[in-house]
Amino acid sequence: MQTILTQAFSASLIRSLSRATVAITLSLALSSTAAPLAAQGLFSPAVTVDSSVITHYELQQRARFMNVLRTPGNPEIMARKELIKDRLKQAELARVGISPSEEEITAGMTELAGRANLSLNEFLTVLKDNGVDPETLRDFTEVGIGWREYIGGRFLSRARPTEVEIDRAMGQAGSGGVQVLLSELIVPINEQNAQQVQNLTDQVGEITSFAAFSTAATQYSASDSRNNGGRLPWMNLTKLPPQLQPIVLALDPGEITEPLPLQGAVAMFQMRGVREVVGSNQKYSAIEYAAYYLPGGRSPETLAQGQKIADSIDSCDDLYGIAKDQDPSILDRQSLVPAEIPQDIAIELAKLDDNEISLNLTRNQGQTLMLLMLCGRTAELGEGESRETVANALTHQRLTSLAESFLEQLRADALIVEK
Incomplete structure (x- = not known):
């Protein structure tokens, strides 16, 4: 497991290191930033994170x-983001009393240099030639080692996959390369309208044409797809909830499913087409999503509020800032195997790509609007991998996700002021 934690610390930053890349001269890039930094004062505060200061010199x-390191992205922008993260990590490490020893720090720096096929002294020389002080490498390594130890101690037991999960991940990816073209009708249901909904679904079940189903979806469906007559785009079968896949595959074009019970709604799907694609559809061992709850149900005001939030965020991590200082139950972030996801949520997630949002679902008998965001899907690994390799990969994926989520919580709780 130490290997897993080491990879989580270093892989994303050092994969591009080589003797050639570290030897590239950066004089042009550095000279462009020297003047403004000098004007501002190299050692003046650029950012404060609670009581901790990040200077222009550190940036x-x-x-x-x-x-x-040839880190992707704009170095000045990325430096600011990474140093803010480091300050959050340092504060948490100080709180729990984790402080790497000098031997551990030296070993970490040596390992990083070795990834570029350099000795530590050679690596320090390259850094010096590019205007980087040894203390910068030391500080970077110290935070990384401490954070790795902390994340391992806090989350490793949760990140380890079960034997069943390993078995599932080692199954063959794909489902014959099947894609389906569906139309949907989703109708809210409660005690007051249960009979009306039953009458409606009985009538819809007798429809034999695409046009009639589209008309019904436009008139009665609560899903945003009603604006397109309930028509969904081509979708990989494996994105649908596992329990829905065999039901959909049994349909001929034009046929409609029986009403499927969801939480606070019923759903019906009409098959418009099936096709095979080259290769296979990817299966998923886990799907991560976030649900943020807004009182007011699907009232125009609440929907407008939900859309405003959706327009202001780029990833699931941004929801921690939205939910700051509110009851923890208002934000629910989960990473579940597809079969464990509630069916209404699973159906909505099937329509989304990473970081896309749905405002179609409610809870609390329609009184609470759910802002649902897909954080990401973890692909199943193919056959031919050893159990140890699969277990390590799953553990690494989960550790990374847990660590990033926890860091975003720390960011949401901190007072960050950029000068």
Whole structure:
């Protein structure tokens, strides 16, 4: 497991290191930032994270260091983001009393240099030639080692997959390369309208044409797809909830499913087409999503509020800032195997790509609107992998996700002021 934690610490930053890349001169890039930094004062505060200060000098040093590592993105922008993360990590490490020893730090720096096929002294020389002080490498390594130890101790037991999960992940990816073209009708149901909904679904079940189903979806469906007559785009079969896949595959074009019970609604699907594609559809061992709850149900005001939030965020992590200082139950983030996801949520997630949002679902008998966001899907690994390899990969994926989510919680709770 130490190997897993080491990979989580270093892989994303050092995969592009080589003797050639670290030797590239950065004088042009560095000279472009020297004047404004000098004008601002190298050691003046650029950012404060609670009571901790990040200086312009530290930003300059980290940007140069990231240039040497060939880290993707704008070095100045990425340096600011990464140093803020480091301050959050350092505060948490100080709180729990984790402090790597000098031997551990030296070993970490040596390992990083070795990834570029350099000795530590050679690596320090390359850094010096590019204007990077040894303390910058030391600080970077110290935070990384401490955070790795902390994340392992806090989350490793939760990240380890069960034997059943390993078995599932080792199954063959794909489902014959099947895609389906569906139309949907989703109708809210409660005690007051149960009979009306039954009458409606009975009538819809007798429909034999695509046009009639589309008309019914436009008139009665609560899903946003009603604006397109309930028509959904081509979709990989494996994106649908596992329990829905055999039901859909049994349909001929034009046929409609029986009403499927969801939480606070019923759903019906009409098959418009089936096709095979080259290769296979990817299966997923886990799907991560976030649900943020808004009182007011599907009232125009609440829907407008939900849309405003949706327009203001880019990822699930941004929801921690939206939910800051509110009851923890208002935000629910889950990473579940597809079969464990509630069916109404699973159906909505099937329509979404990473970081897309749905405002179609409610809870509390329609009184609470759910802002549902897909955080990501974890692909199943193919056959031919050893159990140890699969287990390590799953553990690494989960550790990374848990660590990133926890760091976003720390960010949401911190007072960050950028000068």
